[in-house]
Amino acid sequence: MPKVEVRKRLLVLEEIFHEGGPPRSDPHRRGAVLAVIRNPFAGRYEPEIQGFMDDLRPLGLEMAQQLAAALGGADRIEGYGKASLVGAAGELEHGALWHAPGGYAMREVLNGAKAIVPSAKKVGGAGARIDVPITHVNASYVRSHFDSIEVGLNDAPRADEMVVILAMTTGPRVHSRSGGLEASQIKGEDGLR
Structure with missing residues (x-):
């Protein structure tokens, strides 16, 4: 398969002290790392594309470690998610190739996190933005950790590019009070509860 060609990367970090309620002394932190890469399948239909997932694994691991x-x-991370934006000469399925490399990389860096890594993908032009869904790393049903981060770059993806994205958070939403399963109640049996 083709070599992964990175044009640029972006690291986004947020510190959230409050959302209208009492300020926290230790802010909720949310971040994302994005890599703009050449889409080796842009402009044509290619029936065999799965091998590119193996090529993306080192990039996924490097991005997960950086974030x-x-x-x-890694010991501070409680939430995660992933996404991909595919340029107009590509197809949605090209973005799906990020599922395994991005998800497994975060699980490895986060000491074998159990929950499925939520994801989003879409085709869009330069400047497109995407909401990256986030859930708890060990139990998808922990409602306090349902979150997202919106990301994008003004000059990507170009038609023959993809943007691959990882997102992480350091805890629940800053003023979480919607009930449901709490992080302290996780059983760790199935990645759900």
Whole structure:
């Protein structure tokens, strides 16, 4: 399969002290790392594309390590998600190739997190933005960690590019009070509860 060609990367970090309620002394941190890569399948239909997932694995691992470190270390991460934006000469299925490399990379960096990594993907032009869904790393049903981060770049994806994205958070939403399963109640049996 073709070599992964990275044009640029972006690291986004947010510190949220309050959302109208009492300010926190330790802010909720949310971040994303984006890589703009050449889409080797742009402009044509290619029946066999799965091999590119293996080529993306090293990039996924590098991005997961960078993001976890930027948020204070893997032991602080409680939420995660992933996404991809595909340029107009590509197809949605090209973005789906990020599922395994992005998800497994975060699980490895986060010491075998159990929950499925939520994801989003779409085809869009330069400047397109995407909401990356986020859930708890060990139990998808922990409602306090249902979150998202909107990301994008003004000059990507170009028609022959893809933007691959990882997102992480350091805890629940800053003023979470919607009930449901709490992080302290996780059983860790199935990645759901």
